[in-house]
Amino acid sequence: xxxxxxxxxxxxxxxxxxxxxxxxxxxxxxxxxxxxxxxxxxxxxxxxxxxxxxxxxxxxxxxxxxxxxxxxxxxxxxxxxxxxxxxxxxxxxxxxxxxxxxxxxxxxxxxxxxxxxxxxxxxxxx
Amino acid sequence: xxxxxxxxxxxxxxxxxxxxxxxxxxxxxxxxxxxxxxxxxxxxxxxxxxxxxxxxxxxxxxxxxxxxxxxxxxxxxxxxxxxxxxxxxxxxxxxxxxxxxxxxxxxxxxxxxxxxxxxxxxxxxxxxxxxxxxxxxxxxxxxxxxxxxxxxxxxxxxxxxxxxxxxxxxxxxxxxxxxxxxxx
Numbered sequence: 001x002x003x004x005x006x007x008x009x010x011x012x013x014x015x016x017x018x019x020x021x022x023x024x025x026x027x028x029x030x031x032x033x034x035x036x037x038x039x040x041x042x043x044x045x046x047x048x049x050x051x052x053x054x055x056x057x058x059x060x061x062x063x064x065x066x067x068x069x070x071x072x073x074x075x076x077x078x079x080x081x082x083x084x085x086x087x088x089x090x091x092x093x094x095x096x097x098x099x100x101x102x103x104x105x106x107x108x109x110x111x112x113x114x115x116x117x118x119x120x121x122x123x124x125x126x
Numbered sequence: 127x128x129x130x131x132x133x134x135x136x137x138x139x140x141x142x143x144x145x146x147x148x149x150x151x152x153x154x155x156x157x158x159x160x161x162x163x164x165x166x167x168x169x170x171x172x173x174x175x176x177x178x179x180x181x182x183x184x185x186x187x188x189x190x191x192x193x194x195x196x197x198x199x200x201x202x203x204x205x206x207x208x209x210x211x212x213x214x215x216x217x218x219x220x221x222x223x224x225x226x227x228x229x230x231x232x233x234x235x236x237x238x239x240x241x242x243x244x245x246x247x248x249x250x251x252x253x254x255x256x257x258x259x260x261x262x263x264x265x266x267x268x269x270x271x272x273x274x275x276x277x278x279x280x281x282x283x284x285x286x287x288x289x290x291x292x293x294x295x296x297x298x299x300x301x302x303x304x305x306x307x308x309x310x
Contacts, residue, residue: 032148049169052169053169100184100187
C-alpha cells in the first residue's frame with residue numbers, strides 16, 4: 001500500500017532555492033570568516049599581554065639591572081632586550097628617569113613587524 | 127498529500143537556523159574579544175597605578191633630603207645662639223626633621239594627576255621614630271577602567287651624627303611596608 005505520495009521537487013524549485021540559499025550563504029560565510037579573524041585577534045591580545053606581564057614582573061623582581069640580558073644603548077640612554085617567545089618578538093626597554101632611581105619599563109610585543117600589544121610601567125632600581 | 131511549496135518552508139528553516147547559529151557565534155566571539163581587551167586594559171591600568179606609588183617613593187626621598195638639609199641648618203643656627211651638646215643637638219635635629227616632614231609630606235607626595243596619589247592617614251605623626259603613611263594610587267584609563275593600588279610608606283629618622291658627616295641619603299630612610307591592591 002502506498003502511504004506517501006511525495007513526487008520530489010521540480011527543477012525550477014531546486015534552482016530557485018539554490019539561488020536564494022546562495023544569496024543568503026555569502027554574507028553568512030563572510031560573517032564566519034569575520035568571526036574567525038576576531039577570535040584570532042582576541043587570542044593574540046590575550047597571549048601577548050600575558051607575555052608582556054611575564055617580562056614586567058621579571059623586571060620588578062630585579063634588585064638591579066641584569067646587564068647580562070639587558071644591553072645599554074648610549075643613544076637613547078636606556079637598556080634594551082629583544083626576546084623571541086612563542087610566535088612573538090618582545091622588545092623590552094628600561095629607561096632611567098634622571099638620577100632619581102625611577103626607571104620606566106616599556107614592553108612592546110610584535111608579530112611580523114606589527115605591534116600586537118604594549119605595556120608601560122615603572123620600577124625603582126638603584 | 128500535496129507537497130507543493132514545501133521547499134520554501136525547508137529553505138526558510140535552514141536559513142533561520144544558520145542565521146541563529148551565526149548571530150550566536152558572532153555574539154560569543156565579540157564578547158570574548160571585549161573580555162580580552164578589558165583584561166589588557168586592566169593590566170595596563172594596574173601598572174600605571176603602581177607607577178603612582180613609585181613616584182611617591184621618589185618624592186619621599188627628595189623630601190627627606192630636604193628635611194635633612196633644613197634640620198642641619200636649624201641645628202647650626204641654634205648652635206650659634208646656644209652651644210648644644212651632642213645629645214641636645216641630636217634631639218633638636220630630630221624635632222626639626224619630624225616637623226618638616228609632617229608639615230610638607232601631604233603636599234609633596236599627594237598628586238591630583240592621573241594616577242592620583244592620596245595619603246589616607248587622618249593624622250600624620252611619627253610613632254617610635256617612624257612615620258607610617260598609607261598611600262592610595264588611583265589610575266583611570268581612557269575607557270574608564272579604574273585601578274586602585276595601596277602601599278604603606280615608612281619614613282624613618284636619620285641619625286644626626288651620620289648625616290652631619292654627609293653619610294646617608296633620603297633613600298636610606300624610606301621603604302615600602304605592606305603593598306597590594308587592597309586597603310587591609
